Each structure stands twice: as structure tokens, then as C-alpha cells.
Amino acid sequence: MIAEFGLAALWLAAALAALQLIAGALALTPRGAALAGVVRPVAVVQGLLALAAFGALILVFAETDLSVKLVAMNSHSMKPLIFKIAGAWGNHEGSMLLWVTVMGMAGGFVALVEKRLPEPTMLATLAGQAFVSLGFYAFLLIASNPFERLSPAPPEGNGLNPLLQDLGLAFHPPTLYLGYVGLSVAFSFAIGALVTRQVGPAFARAMRPWVLAAWIFLTVGITAGSYWAYYELGWGGWWFWDPVENASLMPWLAATALLHSCGVLAARNALRAWTVMLGVVAFSMSMIGTFLVRSGILTSVHAFAVDPERGSFILALLAINIGGALTLFGLRAATVTEGERFRPVSREGALVLNNVMLSAILGIVLFGTLYPLLAEAMGAKVSVGPPYFNPMSAIFFVPMLVVLAVGPLLRWRRDTFARVRKRLALPLLAVLAGIAIVLAIGDVAVLPFLGLVLAAGLAVASVLPLRDRNLRRTPLPVWGMVLAHFGIAVALFGMASESAFSVEKLVAVRTGETTRVGPWAIRLMAVEPVAGPNWTALEAQMLARYQDGRGTELRPQSRSFWTPPQQTSESALLTRWNGQLYAVLGGEATDGRWQLRLWWKPFVPMIWLGGLLIALGGVLALAGRTASDIRRLVARDKIAYRRTRQGR
Template sequence: MIAEAGLAALWLAAALSLLQLAVALAGRRLGDTRAIVAPVAVAQGLLTLFSFAMLIWLFVRTDLSVELVAANSHSAKPFIYKLSAAWGNHEGSMLLWVTVLAVAGAAMALLERRLPERALHAALGAQAALGLGFFGFLLMASNPFARLNPAPVEGRGLNPLLQDPGLAFHPPTLYFGYVGLSVAFSLAVGALITRDVGPALARAMRPWVLGAWVLLTIGITAGSYWAYYELGWGGWWFWDPVENASLMPWLAATALLHSVNVLAARNGLRAWTLMLAVVAFSMSMIGTFLVRSGILTSVHSFAVDPERGAFILALLVIYVGGALGIFAARISTVREGARFDVVSREAGLVGNNLLLSVLLGTVFIGTFYPIAAEAMGYAVSIGAPYFNLVTSPLVLLLGFLLFVGPLLRWRHDGGRILRRATLPLVVTVLTFLVLFAVAPGMSILARLGLAVAAGLAIASILPLVDRKLTRTPLATWGMVTAHLGVAVAMTGAAADASFTKERLAAVRVGDTLEVGPWQVRLASIEPVAGPNWTALEAKLEARRSGGSPVILKPQSRYFSDPPTETNEAAIDTLLDGQLYTVLGRQDESGRWQLRLWWKPLVTFIWLGGALIALGGLLALIGRLWRERRRKPVHADPEPVHADAEVLA
């Protein structure tokens, strides 16, 4: 009955989303629709939540008569992984996606007070249209509650690579981020339809964009660290299509986050902001499509099914094509935004937006070019060499822009304040020269990366100079923290790229290997057992320059059901880097394959990611705090005319 209750709730929610869409389409002809729209949106959110809770319950009970549970769980699985199995598969994750979408719609209906009512209703209509498509996808092509008769005696487990606390939180975090962007999308579509583009829209959009962006940042950072320690390859970013799928919405959201501020503060970049809002969520949907269609090969496997791929592609055509079509048709009727000078905060943000967009474009091309090439009759594969080469200079330029951007004043700036940027520039040049002397073998890009990061670390805190720190808005603290995070992450990435020492060798018990400043002795190999695995565990004694030993225990694990072998890396984290060890197989002569890395400053990558997310969170809290005290605005201060045009 649990499964049937969940399914029924899903059908009801789908019907309500149809109703919500119909009301939005009928619009003003129905008169005052406030009494209908909000309750319908809220009921939809509650029903999907209920449905998702039912799925969780089925997994908790390991109800093997449900196909999804039988295929993805196992009675012997640890409890936490029974839970995460609920969303660690195609159907469950789609249900989670729809749930977040519906709950976001409910929250929008309940909390939004800034927008004119017609714009809000148009946005809720767009949100309902989104929901409807994904409800249809779930109910017709991916029913998570399908029964299995007869029920099997035992489930088919879960990929043991995915039995990791990281998995319990990494995908849901990304989903919340992806779907948070759906609100920005709906608001943009609503605004294009009603032509209510202005600061009120930007202020309504901003907390959603900020929140989604924070979650995406956390999700990507956590996913990168998870891949780093779980896959045992020692890398932190692989330019895998699915990684790119999460990076592209993040890039678009980062650009949107900056341009929405221009719209809110200066009523500028109107068309551009709408465009980015559409693109950001479109990238999220394309990402979802990419993972599930199986058209690109990736380490992230979902049940691959061309029929589902076709369904999502149809949804993409309707939503992305529809939104871009509305954009192209309507945007020329959106009034031009406020103008600004070539030297101004706005111009700096336009520079940021352009660079981020080019970055997004290069990642998009790199990800999808192999398909286009194959359609034209030749096969290519595009990997890290392309991405690293093309993206690094863009990231460096973005870093340089950050030296001055945050110091500029709105509208017009004489540039006097830019003298402050001399300090970071001097630091950059000095670091560059010092690195020449200290590490002559470094690649030019890595050296530039470290140099720009050093300058940026200084530049990021300059906006706080000459301010009363106690009266500085939280949003400014957020900006400073996030920009500092960029400097920290750049430092980590450049250091990892240039100073990593790697050692791969076959050793006997008792042998010692050297890697960087470390001497690592293989003390013993012991068998160990866990709840559903057995493993060979190496005991490594690592000494740094002859100091006291650190014990590391990398494992080579065998999962019994399904039979799978994984490497569990053992990592020792220090202030200045990580010692990363992987135990491989034993060769015929009885020697053990051991892989060691010394990675200086590598933790800075994720530390930087965390700082970026923290900065976003501070800004979000600051904005919400201010909004609370602001009186509701019910329309743009200036009425909108349909005659003036120009892409702001």
C-alpha cells in the first residue's frame, strides 16, 4: 500500500500542476486568482513531499516487491546507504528533482511579496509547466513505485563505489541547486511575458539564485573531493561529461549572480540578466539529460535508456526552446536598462559576465563537440588537455578582473580608487619573479596561477579598507569571502598541478619508498572485514624527512554482492598538503603495487570552494535580512514602455 499511496500522491500533484498552469494561462479572465494559485502550489509541494517520503519508507523497509528497491538495495546494506539508495538511482533521483521543484514553487507562492501579482502568477505558471513535464516523465517513463511480481528474495545491491557518506549528500545538494535555478527561470519567463523587468524582479530572483549557487558550489566541491579520495586516481577534476554538467549551470549561475545585482541596484543589464536566468536552468536540465541519456560515456552510470533520453530531449525542446523563443520574440520590447560608463562597477561586472559566458561556451563545446563530430562522420574525444588549456587563461583573466572590479563605483568612476590595485599587482609580479627563482621548472600557466592568486588574495580584501567593519553590510563580507575563496582555490589548483610528486612501485613488505619529503615503509598487509566487504589492508609507516611515523591504511576492497573490487585510498592531511596512498594488486612474484602521491597545498582547492560557498551564504543571509526590513514593493518605480529597445 505504501507504494500505491506514493504513486497516487504523485498523480494528484501532477493534476494540480495542470490546474495551476491552466489558471496562469487563463490569467486575468478569471478575475482574482490569488485564492486558487497559492493553495494549489502549496498542496502540490506537500503531495510530492509525501510521495518522496513513501519512497524513503519503502527503502527503509527494504520492500523487495518494489522493483526499484529490489534493483538498488539489499537487506544486508548499512542503514544510511539504504536511505541514500532511494535517490542513488534514476527514478528516485527524478522523484527528488520533482519534489524540490514543487516545493520551490510552493515556497515562491507563499513567500514572494515583492513582485507585481501578474508577474508572480506568470512565474508560477511557468513553474507549473516545468513540473508538469517532469511529472509526466516520472509517471510515464520512470515510475519509481512499480511493483515486481513475484518479489525476489534478495535485492541487487548498490554500486559499492557509491557506499560512501559523500553519496548520501552530494547528489541531493546538486539537485537542490539545479532546481533552485528553476525559480530564476520561471521568474524570467514570467517577466518576459508580463514585461515586468526591473529591480523588483531582481530582488525576487536574487535569494533563489544565491541559495542555488551556494548549494551548487557545495555540491561541486564535495563531488570533487569525493572523486579525489574515492576513485583513487589522485586527481580532483577529470572534465568528465557529468562533472561538466554540474559545472555549466554553476558558471551560468555565477554570471547571473553578478548581473542580477546590477539589475537590482542600477536597473541595468535587463535583457542580459533574463537571458542568464534562462540559460542557467537550461544548463541544469541539459546536465540531467546528459547523465541519463547515455549519449556520452562517463564514470557516472545511470540506467541508460534511449527512450528516456528521447523523453527528456522532448522536454528540453519544449522548455529551453520555448523560453529562448519567448526571449527572442519579446526581448526587443523590454526597455533598455540604465546606461553606464566604460569605467564603472557595471562595466567590471559586464567583463566578468562575458568571461564567464565564454568559459561556459568552451566547456559546452568541449563536452558536446564529440557528438557533433561523430554526426559529421569522424570520431574525436576531448579531454583534460583541451579543457585545461582553454579554461586556464580565462580563469586567470577573471582573477585579474577581480583586482579592480569590486573597487569600482557604480555608473561612473574616475579610476582614482584603482591606485589601490597597485598593491595586488606588485604582489603578483613579485610572486611571479620569486617563483622563477625558486621553481624554474614550473609551467607558465601554473606560475601565473600562483602569482595571480597571491595578488587576488590581497585584492579580495581591499573592499574592506577604509570601511567601518562593524557597519559593513553582510553582503560585502560575503563578496570578500567568496573572492578570497577563489584565490585560495586557484593556489591549490596551481600548486597541485606543479608540485605534486608521484611514485608507483611494486614493493615487498618491509620495503621503503620515497616520495617528495616522505619515506613510506610498507609495514604489513592484513586481511580485514566490514559489514558487506572484505579487504586487504596495508599498514604504511610514513615519515617526513625522518620524523615520527604517521600510520596510513589503504585498502583493496572486495564487495561480495555484487562482486566488485575497489581501492580505498588512505590520505594523511597536513597544513601544507596531503600524502595520498593507494594499495593495488599483488603481482606474481609477491610484490605489492603501491601508488603514492605527495600533493602540496592540494586541500586549498576544496578549502577555497568552501570559502566561496560560505561567502554566498553570508550574502544570502545579508540580503534576506535587509529584505525583511524593507517595505514590500509592488511594482517597478518606473513604468515600462514597449517602444524603447536595446540589449542592455
């Protein structure tokens, strides 16, 4: 029953999306103006219906209704409840349903609260949102119905990939999806603005909170995904430049650029066409990324099933949405003027450079990710990995960091280097100190060296915008910017430190023996079997001492799941302020010894701490902007209220 209810809700939501599109489009014509009032309520109800469908899917997963094919394929009755629920979106159909749900909810929310834009632009925006949603509804209903029944129901389900039975990963995809789909709102705003040719500060201000929110979710999602790969895959790597990772990085890069150009448009009414373009590109990258991952067209660690049928369906959606938007852009952009002018040396100038660098990195990542496909089309197989991506993105990343240090100190419109030169003394000093320290440690490769030194300079430079300010009256968005930029320095420091100073040790030891890795002495106490809800494991008990101090226990496991049968290694981590000890239990070696893999990774948690700081900076900025938006709204309502009273 629940499954049928969900399916009905989904069909209704799709029908309402169609209504929203038609009513929105007709309302833009003189004869259809009467329909204008329909669009907003329809958008809200459409979002709620999608949510109901998603709720139904969660319910059938929670009670493991094996007569639903999706549940039988991806779940199992002997599984902790939290992973049963997470299983609802841990598969293709469910994740697509999550996608339209978030999209519908976002559209409904925009329809409820956004009152700043001219009504025609809003109608076009909501119609655009409905158009994109409609494609995904069609995809769900025609090619991947999540509520399909299976008759007869099997006695037991296939289970969920054990690698995915992890709290971090259970919430990593939805977080990313919130980011991806949040960008769909920016996309729709861009379409709306192009249709009505209303590109200006009001458009940027309406779009900005959505971009910010999406960007926060993307930042958190990427950070969490990286940490998951780090501890779950058991080899201590945190970024592989794998296609799936790149697929999440590309929207982030575009969203970061969009965020900054939005700021220019909102504050200075400049970069109009460029901002609209980025609005289109950011969501396009989300869709392209999702397509690349879901179609299984690229070889990846996270190999999803290859299914050309579904692949071509999503590709058709992409071609219509992105191709349509870019065509509209081509037709309209020539009539969108560039807006206010500014000098190269100015806040805007720095932000333009930042945008150019981010776009270039995006270009490198996209091209490098797709190149193996291009080579295959030409009949050859190549691999493009870290040895390509690291130096090539550094070409643009390094100058971007320099701009990032200087830019926030510049004034809008026009400025001179002479004015900011004095303020840059401090960061330069930090850079020189960094160089001295790293040289003293010695033997650090070029890229980590650059990373460490630039991180030092940036950490200092990022807080400079707070100088000469009354801290109590500094607006929240400024705090947000400072925090996010500081977060970049922190993350960069973690990355560079991990790559420069990690120590690895592979050993085979007997119980009772001690081995050393970096400043740690680790003694293997015992290896014993343990059992969990749907797995059994061998667990090593180790005692780790830092510089022969007090011992701390570590318990890495080698787990065997039985539904589906698979082995995973659960690493054990020991975090100190100055780094992380990473221990993995390998196989049994000869004569009663156990293979251990141990790493000491100085300052590695900074990578993810930095990521969280960046996201927190976004939260502060969003809070600040939303608060002032609400104040403005309330003030306007008061004025309107007074006017009506006076009119009486």
C-alpha cells in the first residue's frame, strides 16, 4: 500500500510540475496573466508531494518490504535500522527520487519566500525549475520507478554494499545532493533572468543565498566524502582524483566562482553576463557529474552498473536542459550589457581573476576527467591521474591563492598596490618564515613546499581584512569571508603536510611484539574474533605510545560481511593535535605473524578541519545575509502597512 501511495504521489507531483511549467509560461504572455496566481501554490504543493513520495520510500525500506523490488535488491532484514533507511537513497532509483524531492522542495521554498524579484522573472524562474524537474520526474517514472513491485517477493534481500554501511557515507550523498540541487535554483534564476532580460543586483541578491547554501552543502559533502575515503578504504589516501570525486569537485569550483561573481553583481552591478553564465554552468556541472557517475561511463573506484539505456535517458535530459540554457544564453547574452566598469587593480579586478582561475581549474579537471573517454573514442586507452591533476591545477591554484591574499584588502572600483603594500608585509613575513622552517626540515618536494609556504602566508593574510575594523560591528558576511579564507589556508596546510611528512610502515609482527612508526611505538597485544549485527571480524588490539608516553588502545578490524559477502578493513585512528596515527590490520602472515599497515600523518586532520571552517564561513555569511534580508523585508512591510493605513 505504501509503495502505491508513493507512486501516486510521484505521478501527482509530476503532473503539478507540468502545470507549473505551462501556467508559468502562459502567465508571461499578455493573455495568460490570470494564471500568474496559480504558479506559486502549485510549486509548493509539488514539493510537498515529492516529499511524500520520498517519505513512502523511506518507510518501505525501514520495514524491509521485500515485495518492492528496490528493497529486495538493496536491503536486507538483518541490517541496523539506520542503514535500512540510508539504503533508501544508497541506490540509483532512490537517489534520483531524493534528487527530485530536494528540487521540488527548493522550488516550493523559493515560491514561498522570494518576493524581491519582478513577478515576470519569478514566473519564468519557477517555470524553468518545473521544466528541469519534469525531466527528472519522467526519468523516474519511465525508466527507474523506485516503487516497482516484485512478485513473488523473495524471502530475503540482497543487502547493501558493506562499504556503504557506514554513518559517514549514509549521509554523504544526500549532503552532496542538497548542494547539487540547490544549484538548480541558481540555474532557474539565471533562466528567468535571461527570459525577462532582468539581470541586475536584485537578481544577484535573490540568487546569492541559494548559491551560498548549495555551496555550504557541497563543501561539507566533499569534506565528508574525502574523510570517508580516507578511513574506510584503508590505505590512508584522502583524494585520488577519481572521476567520482572530480564529479563532486567540479560543481564546487563553479559554485565558488558563482558565489564571488554574485557578490560583484550584487554590490557593484558588474559582471552581469558572466554571472548568469556561471549560474547555468554550476548546475550543469552538477548534472554532468551525476551523469558521469551514474552512467558508469568512466572507470572509477565507485563503479556503478553500466546501463546505456539509463545513461542515454539522462544524457537526453542533459542535452535538453543544458543545451537549451546555453542556447538561450547565446541568444540573450549579447543584449545583456557588461554593467559597471572598474579598474584591473580593484576588488572587482581581484574577483575577476579569482573567477578566471577557478574556471581554469574547472577546465583542467573536466578535461582531464573526460580525456580517457576521448582517447577511447580514438581507439586508445590512457589514464589521467594525480601526476597530471596536481601540477596542472597548481598552475592556476597558486596564483589564485596570491589573489586571494591581496583581493580582500583592495577597494571597490579602483585602488593602487601602493596603498596595500604595507599591509602585505605581515603575510610576506609569514611566507619567509615558512620557507626558512621548511628548508630547515629539508627534503620536501616542490608542490608540498609551495603548499606549506603559501598556507602560512594565506593564514596571516586572510585575517587582515579584520584589521582597522570595530570587531563588534563587523558584519557577519565579512567574518564569513575571513573564516572561509582562513579555512583554505588550514586545509592547504593539512594537505601539504600530509604529502610532505607522512611516515608509512608495513610490518608483520607476532602478538607481544612492538614496532615503531614516526614518533609512535605500537605493540600488538592480541588478535581476536568479534561479531557485529551483520558481520564478523578479526580485531587487533594494539597499544600505541607517543614518544613512549602513556599508552592508548587501538582496535582496527578486518570485517567479513555476509549480505552481500565481502571483506572490508576498518582502520583505527588515533588523533592528536599534531596529527593522526592510522592503523590497519592486514592478513595473517606466516608463522603466526600479522600484517599491519601503520601511518603517522602529521597535521592530516587539518584537511577536513579546514573544509569545515570553509563551510562554517559560508554559514556565517548566509546567516548575515538572511538576517539583513529579513530586516529589509520587515521594514518594507511596515512602510506598506503604514501606507495602507494612511490611504484609509
